[in-house]
Amino acid sequence: MITSVLPAPRATARAAADASATAWALAARDGDPHAAEHFVRALHGDVLRYVAHLSGDPQTAQDLAQDTFVRAFASLPRFEGRASARTWLLSIARRAVADSFRRAAARPRQADTHDWQAVMERAQPCGLPGFDDGVALLDLLEALPDERREAFVLTQIVGLSYDDAARFIGCPIGTVRSRVGRARATLERLLAEADCPAVRAA
Template sequence: MAPTFKDELLAAIPSLRAFAMSLAQNADKADDLVQETLVKAWDKQSSFQPGTNLKAWIFTILRNEFYSQMRKRGREVQDSDGAITARLAVHPSQHGSMDLDDFRAALETLPEDQREAIILIGASGFSYEEAAEICGCAVGTIKSRVSRARARLQEVLSVAGEGDFGPDPIAAQVMGSNAA
């Protein structure tokens, strides 16, 4: 009775393991390589030509898998403690973009004098004195306009305090210490 595909596959395991050890130089990696080879061979058994050398076919699969893994490892970065990943974490940009759109819309609802004052102080970085000089009014007037503009923006944007800014709780947790 002729051996079945399964029988020949099982009979080749010791030789496969020895070959995998010679390539991987590590028993665990060799065992993983043999296992992956057996799975691939089993999945692709329909492409095996009966009457040809099964052992050579399986060894080719093992060799190709080994070199594929080596190429893949060459592109991967070891980061078992997560230090590299932690440095790459950033607040998702779509939230910032949506927040900016909301802010622009809220800014447009302000009276022109308040909008001008808050832009000069908050966005352009001018001092109250410089903004007063630009607008041709008293420093107290600029301070009052900025205060009313801030209060109105907080109301329109439903902002109660500093906790309403920055990443949401889920994003902050994912980003860890980088959220600050």
């Protein structure tokens, strides 16, 4: 028997990964602790990227991801696998971020001081490879309208298909494609402006 050594198309690989994650979620729901571990490992990276970009605060991303999985395991008995576990989990992540915004808005503001800012800036791992690029990307994404940013992050960073993103957001697939296209055009324009010497000097 001849086995192909060519890599599977991205869409096929993503569908297989989604099917595996959903199967692990269902097994975890039925009490398999090993399946629960596989479920978390399979989707932790996607959740972390999504909450970091949705919240615009990479410093709290780990806490938001943890909150997402705590909520997911509490809701797991009601998960029936009608949607993929990835889509189901990202919807929980979206609610976790929204709740964190509401809590922050209700929290009393601390006294204005610059000391904590200096401490936080010194604590940043700026020497890590890719750190500056990641901060620059977050800054660029912040310039996008919320709807375009979410569509771009879901399809271009998290890796959902346009169809899955449309179901997740709750809009037609053509709307998702339009939002991603406009987001990409805006990002390309911003990158071109950043390369302009006058902008760098300013």
